[in-house]
Amino acid sequence: MDSQKPMNIALIGAGNVAWHLAQALQAAGHNIIAVYSRTAESREALIAKLPHAKAVTSLDLQHFNVDAVLIAVPDAALPGVAATLKVSPCTLVAHTSGAMPLSALKHVAGAAIGVFYPLQTFSKAKAVSFSAVPLLLEAENPNTLKQLEELATSITQTVHKVDSVARKQLHLAAVFACNFTNHLLGISQELLYGAGLPPQSLDPLIKETVNKALEQHPFAVQTGPAIRHDENVIEAHLHMLEQQPRLHQLYTLLTESIQDTQPEQ
Amino acid sequence: MDSQKPMNIALIGAGNVAWHLAQALQAAGHNIIAVYSRTAESREALIAKLPHAKAVTSLDLQHFNVDAVLIAVPDAALPGVAATLKVSPCTLVAHTSGAMPLSALKHVAGAAIGVFYPLQTFSKAKAVSFSAVPLLLEAENPNTLKQLEELATSITQTVHKVDSVARKQLHLAAVFACNFTNHLLGISQELLYGAGLPPQSLDPLIKETVNKALEQHPFAVQTGPAIRHDENVIEAHLHMLEQQPRLHQLYTLLTESIQDTQPEQ
Numbered sequence: 001m002d003s004q005k006p007m008n009i010a011l012i013g014a015g016n017v018a019w020h021l022a023q024a025l026q027a028a029g030h031n032i033i034a035v036y037s038r039t040a041e042s043r044e045a046l047i048a049k050l051p052h053a054k055a056v057t058s059l060d061l062q063h064f065n066v067d068a069v070l071i072a073v074p075d076a077a078l079p080g081v082a083a084t085l086k087v088s089p090c091t092l093v094a095h096t097s098g099a100m101p102l103s104a105l106k107h108v109a110g111a112a113i114g115v116f117y118p119l120q121t122f123s124k125a126k127a128v129s130f131s132a133v134p135l136l137l138e139a140e141n142p143n144t145l146k147q148l149e150e151l152a153t154s155i156t157q158t159v160h161k162v163d164s165v166a167r168k169q170l171h172l173a174a175v176f177a178c179n180f181t182n183h184l185l186g187i188s189q190e191l192l193y194g195a196g197l198p199p200q201s202l203d204p205l206i207k208e209t210v211n212k213a214l215e216q217h218p219f220a221v222q223t224g225p226a227i228r229h230d231e232n233v234i235e236a237h238l239h240m241l242e243q244q245p246r247l248h249q250l251y252t253l254l255t256e257s258i259q260d261t262q263p264e265q
Numbered sequence: 266m267d268s269q270k271p272m273n274i275a276l277i278g279a280g281n282v283a284w285h286l287a288q289a290l291q292a293a294g295h296n297i298i299a300v301y302s303r304t305a306e307s308r309e310a311l312i313a314k315l316p317h318a319k320a321v322t323s324l325d326l327q328h329f330n331v332d333a334v335l336i337a338v339p340d341a342a343l344p345g346v347a348a349t350l351k352v353s354p355c356t357l358v359a360h361t362s363g364a365m366p367l368s369a370l371k372h373v374a375g376a377a378i379g380v381f382y383p384l385q386t387f388s389k390a391k392a393v394s395f396s397a398v399p400l401l402l403e404a405e406n407p408n409t410l411k412q413l414e415e416l417a418t419s420i421t422q423t424v425h426k427v428d429s430v431a432r433k434q435l436h437l438a439a440v441f442a443c444n445f446t447n448h449l450l451g452i453s454q455e456l457l458y459g460a461g462l463p464p465q466s467l468d469p470l471i472k473e474t475v476n477k478a479l480e481q482h483p484f485a486v487q488t489g490p491a492i493r494h495d496e497n498v499i500e501a502h503l504h505m506l507e508q509q510p511r512l513h514q515l516y517t518l519l520t521e522s523i524q525d526t527q528p529e530q
Contacts, residue, residue, distance in 0.1 A: 016488075075495050099490070099498045119467070121474050121488050132469055158469075162462075169460030170467070172502050177453035177467050178474040179489030180519045181446045185475070186483030186526070188442035195434030197427075202384070202435070202442050203479055204397055204423075209386050209443040210450070210475050214468055218451030223281075223386050224444030225364070230340050233364045237437050246522050253518055254445045257511050261451070 007151060010034040010061055011053075012081055013072035014042040016122035017096050021072060021155075024130035026050055028154040034064055060086040068092040068151065070116060071105075078104050087111050092147050094139075098171035101164035102138050114139035114148045117167060118156075121178060134158040136167055187247060219261055226258035272416060275299040275326055276318075277346055278337035279307040281387035282361050284314075286337060289395035291315055293419040299329055325351040333357040333416065335381060336370075343369050352376050357412050359404075363436035366429035367403050379404035379413045382432060383421075386443060399423040401432055452512060484526055491523035 006029045011018050014037035022032050032053045037043035047053045059081065061069060066087065073081055075097050082105050087093060093111035095104060096118060105113040115138040122128060135152040137159060139145035145161065152159045162170065185206065189199055212221050225233035234255060241248040271294045276283050279302035287297050297318045302308035312318045324346065326334060331352065338346055340362050347370050352358060358376035360369060361383060370378040380403040387393060400417040402424060404410035410426065417424045427435065450471065454464055477486050490498035499520060506513040 074493060075490075075498055099495075099501065119470055121470060121477065123477065123486055123488075126477060126480075128473075134466075134469060160466075166460050166462060168501070168505070169456060170462055171498075172505055173453040173456035173460070173462075174467055174470055175489055175491075175502060175516070176449045176456065177471050179487070179491060179523070180515075181449050181471070182474055182478050182483045182487055183491075183519060183523050183526070184441045184446050184449070185478040186487070187522075188438040189482055189484075191434060191438035191441065195431050195438070197431060197435055197438075199482075200479075201399070201425075202439055204399060205384055205386060205439055206442050206446070206475065206479065208393075209447055210471065212386065212388065212391060213447050213450040214471065215391075217454055217464075218447045219454075221388055222444070222447055222451070223388075224440055225340075226440075226444060226448075228339060230364075233340055233436075236364065236433070237440060240433070240437055246518075246525060249518055250445075250522060251440070253511075253514055254448060257452075257515060258444070258448050260511060261448070 006030045007067040008033050008065055010036070010056070010064060010066045010069045011046075011072065012036045012059070012069060012085070014039060014046040015072060015074070016124055017118065018070075018072040019046055019124050020122045020128050020130065021070065021096065021118065022046060022053075023049055024155045025151075030151075030154070033066065034061065059084040061091075062086050062088050066091055068094070068147075069111075071095040075100050082107055085111075092144060092151075094148060098136075098167060098174065101168070102140065103164070112140070112144040112147070114144050115164070115167070116148055116152065117162075119170070119174070130155050131157050134160060136160050136162040136170070138163055138167065187250070222258060222261075224258070226255040229259065271295045272332040273298050273330055275301070275321070275329060275331045275334045276311075276337065277301045277324070277334060277350070279304060279311040280337060280339070281389055282383065283335075283337040284311055284389050285387045285393050285395065286335065286361065286383065287311060287318075288314055289420045290416075295416075295419070298331065299326065324349040326356075327351050327353050331356055333359070333412070334376075336360040340365050347372055350376075357409060357416075359413060363401075363432055363439065366433070367405065368429070377405070377409040377412070379409050380429070380432070381413055381417065382427075384435070384439070395420050396422050399425060401425050401427040401435070403428055403432065452515070487523060487526075489523070491520040494524065 008031050032050045034056045035053050036056045043055050078100050085108050089110040091111050093108050094114040094116040098117050102115050117136040118133050120133040133156050135156050137148045273296050297315045299321045300318050301321045343365050350373050354375040355377050358373050359379040359381040363382050367380050382401040383398050385398040398421050400421050402413045
């Protein structure tokens with residue numbers, strides 16, 4: 001396979017990652033020729049965006065002229081896909097999961113297996129500039145890694161080689177930095193709503209907080225009643241949360257965690 | 266007092282809020298004529314930035330030609346300052362706390378009392394464009410509120426009238442959205458460090474997460490293993506945190522909280 005040429009790619013999955021990845025690959029000149037998804041609605045919506053793609057309902061892709069198969073399914077569905085997928089010998093097969101090891105693909109007979117993990121949060125409703133999304137790559141052998149690199153650099157400026165152990169750590173760090181952070185921002189919105197305050201009230205403060213945390217170690221710029229050990233304010237806040245036991249627990253535990261953290265850590 | 270004229274202002278406190286507020290007020294043409302702080306070092310550092318200011322070591326300001334006294338001290342110190350402060354009749358006296366009620370100043374005899382709360386996180390090391398900082402105002406009477414508004418609009422574009430109850434709710438929401446969020450970003454940095462990964466690895470993901478959370482309700486764009494109920498990933502993450510009981514607790518509670526949250530809430 002001449003990797004300077006556009007690749008013929010099959011996509012397994014039609015969720016948020018597949019949605020953005022497929023369109024970035026197509027914009028880079030590759031051909032998405034097949035899309036497999038158990039969800040007919042999302043599969044058809046994605047195919048409508050891809051002029052060369054057809055829907056496939058079987059994971060036996062041996063009779064397709066496919067250079068690469070990218071698997072973008074929920075982590076729980078990956079083992080089932082890997083057990084069923086059939087490809088021609090030496091076809092590049094990569095999954096796109098942050099949490100799953102490369103070895104999740106070891107049962108795909110004859111394939112050149114790898115990981116092609118876009119480190120970004122995707123929603124179908126929001127356009128993403130893929131060139132700014134870091135792609136984290138891993139492969140079983142150097143040749144496969146080179147193919148993945150060529151595919152990756154066709155759609156992004158930032159490519160890292162990261163093995164399964166480090167990728168798993170990175171994914172855990174991302175859960176704290178992104179998923180949990182987003183949840184706290186949601187709680188804050190609900191508290192503003194409950195107080196009859198505009199939902200944008202804290203936007204400048206949130207932006208500044210995050211900018212600061214990206215410039216210096218967040219533990220060095222921690223502010224608020226917890227780090228000041230301002231027990232009066234902490235007591236007053238806990239009193240306000242008495243009817244919301246989950247928020248009360250979260251406030252208590254996060255406050256303890258801040259107070260236990262050494263600023264120089 | 267003609268509020269179109271520059272005001273003569275005394276500052277009580279020389280911490281992060283006083284530091285930025287004093288310089289913004291001075292840049293707007295007001296005169297900071299006195300700075301009181303129990304910490305000589307920060308007091309002298311601030312005075313060095315203010316050509317008209319002198320250090321004062323007593324809270325009896327009756328013999329100063331002061332139009333306004335702004336109190337920017339830790340919440341726990343505010344009652345003590347309010348009990349000791351002496352001003353000429355009808356001097357504007359405002360505190361800058363998000364968590365303390367207006368009534369914290371009720372014992373300042375003869376003063377026109379108010380609240381002048383900048384809704385922003387400040388560090389001395391980082392310059393702040395004060396014109397983008399919302400100022401939340403409250404006063405005992407309309408005249409005092411008008412004075413506070415004139416002072417506020419001389420340094421910022423965004424001024425809100427917010428009473429003590431709503432300000433307290435806003436402050437609680439800010440603890441979740443900013444203080445706790447910053448702590449999670451710090452935990453994430455430590456996890457990256459522990460895995461030997463560059464500290465900037467997640468920056469694009471964090472920026473996109475926050476941008477998205479500011480555009481839509483965060484609960485509507487929640488991603489990650491918790492909201493997907495991806496028990497395999499959750500178990501693997503908890504296993505990785507077995508040696509860090511506090512992080513294990515936080516992961517568990519935040520995951521439960523995400524799973525308990527209705528997306529349409």
